[in-house]
Amino acid sequence: xxxxxxxxxxxxxxxxxxxxxxxxxxxxxxxxxxxxxxxxxxxxxxxxxxxxxxxxxxxxxxxxxxxxxxxxxxxxxxxxxxxxxxxxxxxxxxxxxxxxxxxxxxxxxxxxxxxxxxxxxxxxxxxxxxxxxxxxxxxxxxxxxxxxxxxxxxxxxxxxxxxxxxxxxxxxxxxxxxxxxxxxxxxxxxxxxxxxxxxxxxxxxxxxxxxxxxxxxxxxxxxxxxxxxxxxxxxxxxxxxxxxxxxxxxxxxxxxxxxxxxxxxxxxxxxxxxxxxxxxxxxxxxxxxxxxxxxxxxxxxxxxxxxxxxxxxxxxxxxxxxxxxxxxxxxxxxxxxxxxxxxxxxxxxxxxxxxxxxxxxxxxxx
Numbered sequence: 001x002x003x004x005x006x007x008x009x010x011x012x013x014x015x016x017x018x019x020x021x022x023x024x025x026x027x028x029x030x031x032x033x034x035x036x037x038x039x040x041x042x043x044x045x046x047x048x049x050x051x052x053x054x055x056x057x058x059x060x061x062x063x064x065x066x067x068x069x070x071x072x073x074x075x076x077x078x079x080x081x082x083x084x085x086x087x088x089x090x091x092x093x094x095x096x097x098x099x100x101x102x103x104x105x106x107x108x109x110x111x112x113x114x115x116x117x118x119x120x121x122x123x124x125x126x127x128x129x130x131x132x133x134x135x136x137x138x139x140x141x142x143x144x145x146x147x148x149x150x151x152x153x154x155x156x157x158x159x160x161x162x163x164x165x166x167x168x169x170x171x172x173x174x175x176x177x178x179x180x181x182x183x184x185x186x187x188x189x190x191x192x193x194x195x196x197x198x199x200x201x202x203x204x205x206x207x208x209x210x211x212x213x214x215x216x217x218x219x220x221x222x223x224x225x226x227x228x229x230x231x232x233x234x235x236x237x238x239x240x241x242x243x244x245x246x247x248x249x250x251x252x253x254x255x256x257x258x259x260x261x262x263x264x265x266x267x268x269x270x271x272x273x274x275x276x277x278x279x280x281x282x283x284x285x286x287x288x289x290x291x292x293x294x295x296x297x298x299x300x301x302x303x304x305x306x307x308x309x310x311x312x313x314x315x316x317x318x319x320x321x322x323x324x325x326x327x328x329x330x331x332x333x334x335x336x337x338x339x340x341x342x343x344x345x346x347x348x349x350x351x352x353x354x355x356x357x358x359x360x361x362x363x364x365x366x
Contacts (some may be wrong), residue, residue, distance in 0.1 A: 004275075004317075004324035007149045011250050012267050017304045018251055020275075020314070025298035026181065026284060029291040035189060035235040037289035039077070040069045050089060051233060054188060070183045070236055073286055078179035078246075079161040079224040080118070082277045088116045096280075099273060100156050101335035105129050105343035111276055114155055121155035122165040128347040131340045135352075136168060139316075143171040148256050149266050154336035160273050161255065176256075177248050181292075185240030197223060201254040235289060242292060244284075248274050268331035272325030279318045 010016055026303035028034035038052045042218075052070055073081075088097045103114035105125050117123035121135055131154070138150035148159045151173075153165075162175035201207045201224040207215070219225040253270060257263035284292035302314040 003250075005327075007314075008268055008271055008324065009063050011271065011304075013262070014254070016182045016254065019307045020134045020248040020250065020278075020302070021305055022237075022244075022246040022278060022300060022316075024087070024300040025295040026237075026242040026244060026245070028242075028297045029293050031170060033237060035237055035289070036072070036183070036292070037233070037235040037287060038072050038183070039074070039287065040233055046154050052188065052236070054186065054236075067240070068186045068188070069186060070188075070290075072183050072242060072290065073181040073182070075175070075178050075180050078181065078244075079175070079177070079245045081282065082177070082280070083115050083120075083161055084231075085277060085280055085282070086273075087113055091224040095322060095326070099329050099334065101154060102152065102337040103131065103334045104339045105139070105342055106187040106339060107130075110142050111339075115157060118221075120161065121151060121158035122163045122167070124167075125342065126155075126192075126340075127165075129340045129342050129351065132346065134345065136281050139165045139169040143169055143350065144174065145258070147256065147258050147263075148270075149258075149262065152266055152269065152332070154198065156270065156335070159270055162279065164242070174249070174252050176253050176270065177246065177277055178248035179244060179278070181242065183236065183238045183242045185242070186236040186238050186304065188236050189234035191230045191234030192228070192231070192232065193221070195227040196300060197225065200270055201225065242295075246278050248278060265328075265332045268324075268328040272321070272328035274319040276318075276325045279317065279321050311326075331356075 011020070021100065025121055028036050040050055040056075041053055043050045054068050054070045055065050057069055066149040086096050086100045088094065088102060100115075103126070105112045105117075107125060107129075112125050114121070114123075114126055117125050121139075126132065126135060133343050135154060138148075139155060141147050141150050152159055159173055160176050162173050164170075164172045166172075199206075201219065207219055216225060220227045234331075253267055253274070256270060286292065300316070302316050303311040305311050305312055
């Protein structure tokens with residue numbers, strides 16, 4: 001049986017496999033025929049209604065049959081669920097939190113961990129902090145040379161899960177790890193509700209101007225009047241399967257960093273973080289009405305996929321992957337954990353420039 005060090009050598013070799021992929025089958029905690037609630041999305045530009053993301057796909061075996069496929073958790077949402085694994089738990093170090101720097105930004109009376117920032121190292125909370133200049137230099141270096149070493153010293157998960165410094169250097173780091181959950185062959189449901197106030201505010205003369213439609217509408221919004229809600233999103237029933245698909249792009253990983261020992265240490269470090277994130281057994285409590293569990297009848301499938309399409313099954317071992325990640329982190333040298341301050345002056349200066357039409361990049365880029 002190969003050790004993770006041997007597998008890492010194979011994965012990172014110039015002629016190594018294309019990717020490590022995983023398929024995991026899930027089911028509703030209440031049972032296979034239970035209703036689950038996908039995420040709702042804003043209405044598309046140009047019209048339409050807000051709702052679920054459900055695609056219609058022709059069945060390959062029966063062109064007359066249409067299968068409805070629903071997004072249950074997007075790639076961005078999945079990344080945001082995996083990344084906090086590396087945070088301190090209740091302020092205490094964990095084996096996972098010691099793998100990455102703990103950067104905490106104090107903004108007013110709030111403290112935000114960089115691992116909670118939606119845009120990671122490119123988020124405004126950190127770009128306009130005392131750490132901003134160092135991050136800008138790290139993004140510039142990556143943009144010019146492809147070397148993510150500086151960025152990995154500050155925010156390694158921004159390399160693993162991807163980041164786009166769209167408001168400054170334009171540096172774009174593709175996701176090394178991507179994961180999505182979809183449900184196949186779904187039937188969409190609707191639900192209705194009716195709110196009835198405890199007393200008849202209008203009938204008792206407690207509401208003034210009750211003959212005015214604007215007043216009546218406002219009374220409904222404030223809970224003084226009955227408020228029906230019909231035909232709203234009622235979840236879906238999944239007749240097919242619910243499947244989480246995850247991929248670690250080894251091609252993208254091998255392209256990160258320079259050649260030589262320093263680049264090898266960086267890539268092994270990022271590989272360790274990626275393996276830990278993918279293999280960690282996490283809860284799938286995605287939102288209200290969508291608690292998923294492992295399907296006991298289908299074991300997860302892990303495979304190394306080569307460029308010719310050949311697939312080699314792999315048995316995931318979370319503990320061994322963590323041990324490999326710890327060794328790789330020691331060899332690379334985890335960046336410094338530190339508190340930093342939000343730079344109110346820099347933020348307001350950038351805002352003034354933006355309002356004035358110059359853009360935040362103008363002064364810094366000069």
